[in-house]
Amino acid sequence: MSQSERSYPQPPVTVETQPFWDGAAAGKLLLKRCRDCGETHYYPRALCPFCFSGETEWYEASGQGRIYTYSVMRRVPAPYVIAFVTLAEGVSMMTNIVDCDPDTVAIGQDVQLTFRETEGGYALPVFAPVTA
Amino acid sequence: MSRPSKAYIAGAYEHPTRHAVDISVAQLHADVAKGALADAGLTKDDVDGYFCAGDAPGLGGLSMAEYMGLKLRYTDTTETGGSSYVIHLGHAAEAIAAGKCSVALITLAGRPKMASAGATRNYGDDTPDGGFEVPFSPTIVNNYAMAAMRHCHEFGTTSEQLAWVKVAASQHAQHNKHAVRQEVVTVEDVLHSPMIADPLHRLDCCVISDGGGALVVVSPEIAKSLGDRGVKLLGQGEAVKHLNGGKIDLTYTGAVFSGPKAFEEANLTPADMDCAMIYDSFTITVLMTLEDLGFCEKGQGGRFVADGNLISGVGKLPFNTDGGGLCNNHPTNRGGMTKVIEAVRQLRGEAHPKVQVPDCTLALAHGTGGQIGTRMGSATVILGRNDA
Ligand SMILES: [Zn+2]
Numbered sequence: 445m446s447q448s449e450r451s452y453p454q455p456p457v458t459v460e461t462q463p464f465w466d467g468a469a470a471g472k473l474l475l476k477r478c479r480d481c482g483e484t485h486y487y488p489r490a491l492c493p494f495c496f497s498g499e500t501e502w503y504e505a506s507g508q509g510r511i512y513t514y515s516v517m518r519r520v521p522a523p524y525v526i527a528f529v530t531l532a533e534g535v536s537m538m539t540n541i542v543d544c545d546p547d548t549v550a551i552g553q554d555v556q557l558t559f560r561e562t563e564g565g566y567a568l569p570v571f572a573p574v575t576a
Numbered sequence: 577m578s579r580p581s582k583a584y585i586a587g588a589y590e591h592p593t594r595h596a597v598d599i600s601v602a603q604l605h606a607d608v609a610k611g612a613l614a615d616a617g618l619t620k621d622d623v624d625g626y627f628c629a630g631d632a633p634g635l636g637g638l639s640m641a642e643y644m645g646l647k648l649r650y651t652d653t654t655e656t657g658g659s660s661y662v663i664h665l666g667h668a669a670e671a672i673a674a675g676k677c678s679v680a681l682i683t684l685a686g687r688p689k690m691a692s693a694g695a696t697r698n699y700g701d702d703t704p705d706g707g708f709e710v711p712f713s714p715t716i717v718n719n720y721a722m723a724a725m726r727h728c729h730e731f732g733t734t735s736e737q738l739a740w741v742k743v744a745a746s747q748h749a750q751h752n753k754h755a756v757r758q759e760v761v762t763v764e765d766v767l768h769s770p771m772i773a774d775p776l777h778r779l780d781c782c783v784i785s786d787g788g789g790a791l792v793v794v795s796p797e798i799a800k801s802l803g804d805r806g807v808k809l810l811g812q813g814e815a816v817k818h819l820n821g822g823k824i825d826l827t828y829t830g831a832v833f834s835g836p837k838a839f840e841e842a843n844l845t846p847a848d849m850d851c852a853m854i855y856d857s858f859t860i861t862v863l864m865t866l867e868d869l870g871f872c873e874k875g876q877g878g879r880f881v882a883d884g885n886l887i888s889g890v891g892k893l894p895f896n897t898d899g900g901g902l903c904n905n906h907p908t909n910r911g912g913m914t915k916v917i918e919a920v921r922q923l924r925g926e927a928h929p930k931v932q933v934p935d936c937t938l939a940l941a942h943g944t945g946g947q948i949g950t951r952m953g954s955a956t957v958i959l960g961r962n963d964a
Binding site: 464484485486493514518524538540570 | 712819
């Protein structure tokens with residue numbers, strides 16, 4: 445579907461989430477982990493949503509994931525795949541599945557991190573099927 | 577028997593319009609308020625509590641209180657999308673029981689047909705989740721479709737089963753002269769309608785309509801003075817479910833929490849319900865909500881809704897007998913209000929004769945607000961006929 449991929453809206457960025465987008469610009473998917481309870485959460489926050497500790501730290505995700513669920517948006521000029529991908533680190537994130545035929549996407553499929561550029565020039569973490 | 581009730585719904589009104597070309601949003605709110613108060617046999621000067629949500633123009637309830645000339649000693653503007661009004665019902669009953677007000681007015685109204693359909697919702701740049709969703713362009717239908725896809729994967733739910741929800745709604749809507757879609761459809765019609773967002777077809781999606789509705793909630797004493805048309809509020813439960821820090825499970829809704837609370841307060845069970853009005857933004861919303869409320873086992877919703885089981889006079893659980901959001905009306909994309917209004921009609925014996933449940937004594941109404949693929953407010957009420 446590379447011939448007619450849609451444009452990606454610019455993300456609203458806050459002072460709290462700027463490091464996530466700086467990481468993406470450097471080709472990294474950054475997650476937040478709690479120094480107190482050890483849990484990774486998503487989307488990244490200053491306060492851990494599990495134990496409310498303020499001691500959260502950024503770290504780089506492996507980029508490996510598996511499709512938890514998805515849907516193909518059909519009623520647009522360039523159909524696209526929206527999904528929740530469960531990362532190897534245990535949390536699931538909303539994302540798009542790219543570089544694929546939407547009709548071949550499936551729950552349980554292994555996917556690998558890649559990036560797209562949004563309006564406004566941000567790097568956006570998306571995923572592509574792992575090809576053998 | 578006479579079950580205890582903290583408060584009664586004394587008045588209910590659904591605006592007949594579905595396309596408000598020449599009516600302002602403020603007037604729609606006032607029109608439905610006037611209709612519900614007339615239905616109750618009360619006037620606006622009797623109102624001392626006002627409840628509204630984000631669809632009301634202005635700051636909270638202030639602008640509409642001024643527009644309608646209300647003198648208030650209580651207000652609540654809890655905003656949980658389409659479930660707000662079902663939450664307001666519970667809050668109104670609590671406020672009445674606490675003596676904070678005695679006649680509570682709840683309004684909903686809007687003109688979404690003036691806005692572009694299917695747009696991604698944006699709650700502002702400070703919304704903490706915004707950056708992690710907006711760039712991926714999740715439309716509302718996507719955020720229900722992803723829950724549907726996972727449900728199909730885990731439980732074997734099929735598109736045919738989902739279609740039965742729409743079929744049942746259309747069977748009811750054919751008798752509603754105000755319904756946006758009055759034509760009866762078949763399972764095949766649903767499956768052959770265009771795919772919008774896999775696995776949801778166009779006919780798995782609700783209508784978009786303008787309009788509104790209102791409820792008047794009163795103390796038991798005032799209800800008694802107004803005659804025997806009041807409907808008892810026997811139980812209510814509300815809950816918020818979200819993505820839980822990324823540890824997600826999209827196979828259930830907040831009804832898992834709100835339903836048991838409502839049934840517990842009413843001291844009733846799903847088997848006691850004569851009918852159920854379930855917010856039907858999409859067919860999957862109904863199927864999952866019925867499971868979560870306990871009308872069937874988790875994962876069995878597909879079997880439960882199939883073969884006309886939700887059709888009045890045919891199946892075990894008549895649902896959305898006005899045609900629901902799938903066919904009748906979905907004012908300002910918020911379906912909780914109209915669910916309560918149709919439940920009130922059923923309990924008063926004032927539903928259309930073709931869909932009226934015989935001797936309807938106990939009914940459930942459920943609202944879902946937000947999106948089941950991300951975060952939602954869920955609210956359940958158990959209502960009883962005056963003599964229930
Ligand atoms: Zn923690």
